[in-house]
Amino acid sequence: xxxxxxxxxxxxxxxxxxxxxxxxxxxxxxxxxxxxxxxxxxxxxxxxxxxxxxxxxxxxxxxxxxxxxxxxxxxxxxxxxxxxxxxxxxxxxxxxxxxxxxxxxxxxxxxxxxxxxxxxxxxxxxxxxxxxxxxxxxx
Numbered sequence: 070x071x072x073x074x075x076x077x078x079x080x081x082x083x084x085x086x087x088x089x090x091x092x093x094x095x096x097x098x099x100x101x102x103x104x105x106x107x108x109x110x111x112x113x114x115x116x117x118x119x120x121x122x123x124x125x126x127x128x129x130x131x132x133x134x135x136x137x138x139x140x141x142x143x144x145x146x147x148x149x150x151x152x153x154x155x156x157x158x159x160x161x162x163x164x165x166x167x168x169x170x171x172x173x174x175x176x177x178x179x180x181x182x183x184x185x186x187x188x189x190x191x192x193x194x195x196x197x198x199x200x201x202x203x204x205x206x207x208x
Contacts, residue, residue, distance in 0.1 A: 105187030105194045113178045129170040132177050135195040162196070163205040176202055 112128035114121050139162065150156070168176075180198035181187060187194070 103191045105181055105184065105189055105191055108191040108194055109178070109181040109187060112174055112181070125174065128177075129174050131191075132173050132195050133170060135192045136173065136199065139196060139199075161205060162199045162203050164199070164203040 108128070108131070111124050111131070114124045118124065177195055177198045180201065181194055184194070
């Protein structure tokens with residue numbers, strides 16, 4: 070069994086993807102966080118990029134980590150609310166079906182390309198794409 074996820078996750082934090090044609094970094098050494106342009110360059114590199122496949126795999130690992138981290142946090146919050154006797158639907162994302170990593174990647178790329186400004190932190194765009202695609206319907 071191949072163990073590619075740890076390598077892919079380490080690439081997320083060690084890779085400094087340059088903006089196409091701009092020659093500028095989209096990584097802040099002060100916060101250790103990347104912006105939306107970095108995520109778009111990572112998830113949708115040019116066709117002639119020599120590391121296109123590696124970037125795609127790293128993108129899928131990054132977006133899956135944000136997705137899973139979000140659900141782990143919401144699950145913990147719901148458990149705490151239940152222990153305190155409160156009933157709540159804290160989740161803003163309600164995806165009832167299984168999504169492939171490729172579908173998650175394509176969802177994020179589509180959302181990123183529709184944004185006029187990609188200066189916010191990369192993880193915000195992953196969560197916003199999921200919220201837009203799978204909003205919770207309040208009853």
